[in-house]
Amino acid sequence: MLARYTRILLRFWKNCLLRDLSFRTHFLVHTGGEILWIAMALVFLKVIFANTRQVAGWNEHQYLFLMGAHLLVTSLFEMLFFSNCWRISERVRTGDLDFVLLRPANAQFLLSFERVDYTTAANLLVACGLCVYSVVALGSPITVGRVLLFLLLVAAAVAILYALVFMFAVTSIWFIRQTSMEHLWFYTVSIARYPAEIYRKFAAGVFWAVFVFVLPVLIVANLPASVMVRTFDPRMVAFMIAAAAVLLALSSVVFRVALRWYRSASS
Amino acid sequence: MVSRCTMSRMAVIQVRDLRKTYRVVRKPQGLAASFKALLRRTYKDVRAVDGISFSIERGEMVGFLGPNGAGKTTTLKLLSGLIYPTSGEVSVLGFVPWERRNEYRRQFALLMGQKNQLWWDLPAIESFRLHKEIYEIPEEAFLRVLDDLTELLAVKDLLEQPVRELSLGERMKMELIAALLHSPSVLFLDEPTIGLDVVAQAAIRRCLREYNQTRKVTVLLTSHYMRDIEALCDRVLVINQGRLVHDGLLSDIVNRFAAYKVVTLRFADGRMPDQFGPVAQVLSRTPPTVTLRVERTSVAEQAARLLADYPIEDISVEDPPIEEVIAQMYSAGIAGLPAEEARDVVTGRP
Amino acid sequence: MSSRAVRKYAVVFKVALAERLVYRGDFFVATFLRFLPIITTILLWRAIYDGAGRDNVGGLSFANMVAYYLLVMVVRAFGSMPGLSSGIARDVREGDLRKFLLQPIDYLTYLLALRAAHKLVYYVMAVGPYAIVFWLCREYLPALPGARSLGLILLTLVGTLLLGFVINCLLGLLAFWFLEVGSFLYLFMTVQYFLSGQMFPLSLLPDGIRRVVTLLPFAYETYYPTLVLLGRMPAGDIARIVLVQAVWIVILAAVVRFAWARGLRRYAAFGG
Numbered sequence: 001m002l003a004r005y006t007r008i009l010l011r012f013w014k015n016c017l018l019r020d021l022s023f024r025t026h027f028l029v030h031t032g033g034e035i036l037w038i039a040m041a042l043v044f045l046k047v048i049f050a051n052t053r054q055v056a057g058w059n060e061h062q063y064l065f066l067m068g069a070h071l072l073v074t075s076l077f078e079m080l081f082f083s084n085c086w087r088i089s090e091r092v093r094t095g096d097l098d099f100v101l102l103r104p105a106n107a108q109f110l111l112s113f114e115r116v117d118y119t120t121a122a123n124l125l126v127a128c129g130l131c132v133y134s135v136v137a138l139g140s141p142i143t144v145g146r147v148l149l150f151l152l153l154v155a156a157a158v159a160i161l162y163a164l165v166f167m168f169a170v171t172s173i174w175f176i177r178q179t180s181m182e183h184l185w186f187y188t189v190s191i192a193r194y195p196a197e198i199y200r201k202f203a204a205g206v207f208w209a210v211f212v213f214v215l216p217v218l219i220v221a222n223l224p225a226s227v228m229v230r231t232f233d234p235r236m237v238a239f240m241i242a243a244a245a246v247l248l249a250l251s252s253v254v255f256r257v258a259l260r261w262y263r264s265a266s267s
Numbered sequence: 268m269v270s271r272c273t274m275s276r277m278a279v280i281q282v283r284d285l286r287k288t289y290r291v292v293r294k295p296q297g298l299a300a301s302f303k304a305l306l307r308r309t310y311k312d313v314r315a316v317d318g319i320s321f322s323i324e325r326g327e328m329v330g331f332l333g334p335n336g337a338g339k340t341t342t343l344k345l346l347s348g349l350i351y352p353t354s355g356e357v358s359v360l361g362f363v364p365w366e367r368r369n370e371y372r373r374q375f376a377l378l379m380g381q382k383n384q385l386w387w388d389l390p391a392i393e394s395f396r397l398h399k400e401i402y403e404i405p406e407e408a409f410l411r412v413l414d415d416l417t418e419l420l421a422v423k424d425l426l427e428q429p430v431r432e433l434s435l436g437e438r439m440k441m442e443l444i445a446a447l448l449h450s451p452s453v454l455f456l457d458e459p460t461i462g463l464d465v466v467a468q469a470a471i472r473r474c475l476r477e478y479n480q481t482r483k484v485t486v487l488l489t490s491h492y493m494r495d496i497e498a499l500c501d502r503v504l505v506i507n508q509g510r511l512v513h514d515g516l517l518s519d520i521v522n523r524f525a526a527y528k529v530v531t532l533r534f535a536d537g538r539m540p541d542q543f544g545p546v547a548q549v550l551s552r553t554p555p556t557v558t559l560r561v562e563r564t565s566v567a568e569q570a571a572r573l574l575a576d577y578p579i580e581d582i583s584v585e586d587p588p589i590e591e592v593i594a595q596m597y598s599a600g601i602a603g604l605p606a607e608e609a610r611d612v613v614t615g616r617p
Numbered sequence: 618m619s620s621r622a623v624r625k626y627a628v629v630f631k632v633a634l635a636e637r638l639v640y641r642g643d644f645f646v647a648t649f650l651r652f653l654p655i656i657t658t659i660l661l662w663r664a665i666y667d668g669a670g671r672d673n674v675g676g677l678s679f680a681n682m683v684a685y686y687l688l689v690m691v692v693r694a695f696g697s698m699p700g701l702s703s704g705i706a707r708d709v710r711e712g713d714l715r716k717f718l719l720q721p722i723d724y725l726t727y728l729l730a731l732r733a734a735h736k737l738v739y740y741v742m743a744v745g746p747y748a749i750v751f752w753l754c755r756e757y758l759p760a761l762p763g764a765r766s767l768g769l770i771l772l773t774l775v776g777t778l779l780l781g782f783v784i785n786c787l788l789g790l791l792a793f794w795f796l797e798v799g800s801f802l803y804l805f806m807t808v809q810y811f812l813s814g815q816m817f818p819l820s821l822l823p824d825g826i827r828r829v830v831t832l833l834p835f836a837y838e839t840y841y842p843t844l845v846l847l848g849r850m851p852a853g854d855i856a857r858i859v860l861v862q863a864v865w866i867v868i869l870a871a872v873v874r875f876a877w878a879r880g881l882r883r884y885a886a887f888g889g
Contacts (some may be wrong), residue, residue: 004403011397019388029800033807040811047821051675052668055661098349099384104372105401183650190654198660263365264351265289 008105009113016116030119038126041067056197058230061138063195065229068130070193070221073157075123081162083115085169086181092262101259108255112166131228138229150228153237156244157220161188163247164215170251170258188217196222216243279453279485280323280346285355287316287341287509315341317509318355325452326483328475330490330500330517332593338509339489343455346487347377359453373402376446380458383438384445385430391441392426395448402449409448416444419474436467443471447478454478456488460495472498493589505596512596517589525592528566529585530559535578544569555580560587625722626730648746655686675821681847682818683757687750688846689815689839694739695774696781696838698732705789706798714884725877729782736778759848766848769855773842776862780838783869790873793880814840834865 020027045067049060058066088111091097100110135142165188169181191211196218199208211218223240226232293309316338323329333339344350346357348364348371357364362371385394399409417423420440430438439459446454456475460468476499478484490496496503496517503520505513513520530547534555543549543557546565550558561569566584573579586592659682666672666679677685705728708714717724751758762770788805792798810816813835819827830836841858844850850858 004400008397008400011400015386015389015393015397018393019386025797026800029797029804033800033804036804036807040807040816043811043822044817047675047817048665050823051821052665052670054668056664056668095382098344099382101349101367102347102372102377103401104369104403110401187650187653190657194657194661195664198657198664202656202660260351263349266350 005105005109008109012113013116017118020116020118027119031122034120034123035126038071038123056195058195061134062225062229065131065134065138066195066221066225067193068127068134069154069225069228070189071123071127071130073154073161073220073224074189074192075120075127076154076158077161077165079117079120079124080158081112081165082185083117084112085162085165087115088169089172097262101263107259108252112162135229140229142228146228149237150224153224153227153240156240157224159244160216160220160240160247163244163251164188164217166251167254170255192217192221213239216240216247278322279325279327279360280321280487281356281358282322282342282346283320283356285316285319285342285345285357286314286353287338287345287350288312288314288353314509316345316352319506319509319511321504321511321514323485323487325485326479327502328479328486328488328500330496330503331487331506332489332496332503333506337506339506340457342506343377343457343487343489347375347455348372349377373449374451375453375455376449376451377455378442378446378457378459380439380456380461383430383442385438385441387431388429390427391430391433391444394430394441394445395426398445398448404449408450412448412450413444416447416474419477420444420470436463436470439463439467439471440474443474450482452484454484454486454488456486456490458490459488460490460492468492468494475499493593497589505593507596520596521586521589521592524596525563525587527560527562527587529587530561530566530570531581531583531585532557532559532573532579533581535580538577540577543573626726629727629730630734648743649750651690652746652750655690658686659683675818677818677820680757681759681849683754684759684847685818685843687754687758688843691747691846692774692777692839692842693815694743695736696777696842698781698785701728701732701782701785702789702802703799704728705786706792706802709789709792709880709884710796710798718881725786725873728786732782762848766852766855769852769859770845772859773845773855773862776859776866777838777842779866780834780862780869783866783873784834784838786873787869787876790876790880793876793883809835812836813838814843818843834869837862837865 045060045064048055049063053059055063088097091100091111097111100107103110165181165185168184172181196208196212199211199218202208208218219236219240223232223236227237289312290310291313293311319338319342331339331342341350345352346359346364348367351365360371360374362368364371385391386397395409395413398404399406404412417426420443422437422440422444425433425437425441430441433441443459454475459475460471463471472495475486475488479486479499486499488495488499501516503513503515503517504511505520513523529550534557536555539552539554539557543559546562547569548560550560552558570582570584574582662674662679662682666674666682672678674682708717714724717727788798788802791801795801812830812833819830819836819840822830831840837858841861845855845858
């Protein structure tokens with residue numbers, strides 16, 4: 001079964017690549033836009049570190065790595081899942097969801113993986129570049145174990161983001177949302193960007209607690225980065241992996257409930 | 268009841284007392300109602316499907332007729348397992364559709380006219396290959412079926428063109444191929460020829476007939492084009508306001524519901540009576556021809572009388588067009604028929 | 618303009634006003650949510666100031682920095698024109714422009730009236746959430762300006778609105794010449810975020826870069842007006858800023874008019 005779903009996945013990716021490549025201008029422009037954003041963020045970084053040696057305990061190269069990790073995680077999500085989640089409510093509205101339900105395959109899988117956005121591919125490259133550069137500049141020891149743990153946490157981070165955003169998109173079948181998915185994603189990205197320590201004293205620590213343990217958005221970039229370039233708490237690592245698993249399972253439950261409602265209420 | 272048991276061994280599709288009711292929010296009329304609606308929503312229950320039962324056997328090609336909103340699409344969706352019924356039983360190929368078992372989904376296909384399942388910006392062949400993976404079609408079977416179908420529908424050279432560049436007719440053909448790629452045993456078609464030109468309609472009809480005859484695929488098809496129904500289906504189910512009002516031969520509808528026949532006369536020397544009697548109504552008059560609507564029971568008598576009294580060159584007696592009969596069925600109080608009488612016709616079918 | 622013309626635009630104004638009032642409910646929540654990203658930025662700056670060990674970064678104290686970002690929101694409320702350029706581009710591309718050309722109404726003035734109406738409604742509705750946020754942050758905000766400066770400050774804000782309007786119009790009019798103008802707009806908005814000082818105060822930039830950036834009109838769309846609101850400018854400086862804004866507005870408005878005339882000719886030629 002794994003082989004079959006892998007084959008379906010590869011088909012999706014190939015189809016999207018063919019499609020994206022046929023829209024060359026759009027592809028180039030969006031890639032250009034992403035690179036501009038990164039350039040601006042780097043200028044900001046330089047400005048910050050012209051004024052201070054460390055930000056919440058992160059020095060310049062550690063901060064740069066954090067930026068790279070953040071870009072890596074968010075770009076992976078945007079590439080793999082953003083447009084799929086975003087399209088869910090439209091597909092429900094147009095009845096396109098029905099066609100997905102007809103197929104002899106897991107509907108959540110088909111809905112979540114159908115589109116791939118290759119315009120964020122450049123971001124991935126840049127993110128890797130930033131990570132590699134900052135690690136080398138830091139000069140700290142890199143072991144295979146650390147790299148593997150880092151990659152594992154990146155995967156967990158993407159899983160967490162996917163589960164949260166997917167559940168939001170699916171439950172919008174029930175409610176009319178004022179905050180659209182793009183806004184939700186924008187806020188999520190903003191919150192996850194900087195060292196998590198800056199939130200410690202905000203709102204008497206409640207903000208930090210909520211966004212680390214309930215909606216684990218604060219750790220999606222911070223924890224993988226800490227694992228690689230700073231010290232980290234192994235319990236937090238375990239927590240993040242567990243959170244990813246729990247949230248994925250929850251997303252499946254929520255999806256099935258939403259589907260059941262949809263199939264009872266529509267005609 | 269006994270006959271039903273013996274039939275259930277053969278029946279591919281069995282529907283028993285199927286009902287689907289859903290709620291719509293009542294839209295307020297007027298300003299005062301709008302304000303009240305802000306505080307409390309009122310609902311209305313819509314009976315999309317109101318207790319229908321029928322059986323379809325393997326290889327049958329059944330037409331599903333009814334006015335808009337009668338419950339045709341809802342029934343097809345119920346049979347496809349897309350929605351849950353409010354009550355009733357359905358069995359297709361031995362499966363309960365809304366359990367959505369993979370094995371069931373691999374054996375049927377639903378095709379909806381004017382709805383696009385293929386990837387818009389890519390050539391159809393890429394969508395087909397994706398289908399192949401999802402339905403787990405072996406390579407050899409895939410190529411063979413694809414070859415047969417593209418040959419049958421004459422779209423072989425269009426496979427590599429992006430779907431968005433195809434005409435509506437060509438796109439529908441591709442959609443049909445996508446539906447048949449996994450060699451389903453049961454085919455549900457919802458308005459498959461809507462919006463297509465005559466040539467494309469004929470091609471699709473041909474393909475469906477051939478498929479039904481060679482592979483014994485069971486087909487349930489809705490259409491607003493009587494041409495489709497007449498060409499493809501011997502048996503029709505007529506549904507109105509969620510209820511089945513006829514289940515039998517297409518020709519039976521005319522016999523059952525058409526109260527009159529259309530008689531066309533051509534007079535030899537332009538002499539034509541002004542009046543044709545109480546049981547005949549003039550539909551059109553262009554000397555030397557006149558078209559009459561005559562009550563069915565009086566046709567023989569009237570024809571004999573006219574032939575005797577006037578020099579008539581040509582006479583033809585025809586059934587009224589089926590569209591008209593059905594339109595009459597929808598509007599002229601057929602819905603008031605008690606359910607028993609509607610089912611009466613069941614015993615008379617092959 | 619004749620009184621009939623004025624009345625015409627006033628009607629447009631009123632209709633737009635009514636349309637906006639319908640969306641009251643989600644508006645309140647959405648306005649609060651707009652302040653969320655600022656919280657993150659401010660918390661970051663807190664950490665930066667702590668790391669710096671002194672209360673002066675780029676000439677601003679931490680309190681000033683907080684006030685800066687809050688006041689940018691106010692200035693953006695005047696200068697941002699969401700959907701204006703893409704709306705014009707869409708009208709040009711999809712031929713809706715024809716509708717306007719046939720009616721005795723000037724498209725660009727119509728758009729200005731529309732925007733003014735939207736802005737007015739926005740201010741009325743946003744006063745609530747903004748007031749709450751500003752009251753909560755009152756310790757960071759500067760003292761209210763004196764009466765003399767008030768007039769000049771209002772002029773600056775009007776300048777921001779007009780400047781934002783002409784810049785976005787110009788961008789939208791590019792649609793007459795470029796098919797894929799949407800992508801270009803996206804790129805432009807990205808860069809503008811940085812060049813206008815929304816990302817961080819331009820005073821933090823190294824000298825050479827800062828000099829170049831402040832030559833552009835974007836600095837006068839957001840950065841300088843925000844400094845004005847911050848109350849760190851003598852009246853003479855404020856007047857100078859208003860003057861530069863006016864110069865830019867006049868220049869760009871002329872370019873817009875020119876582009877409009879040229880564009881229309883091209884539009885008609887290509888079967889508008």
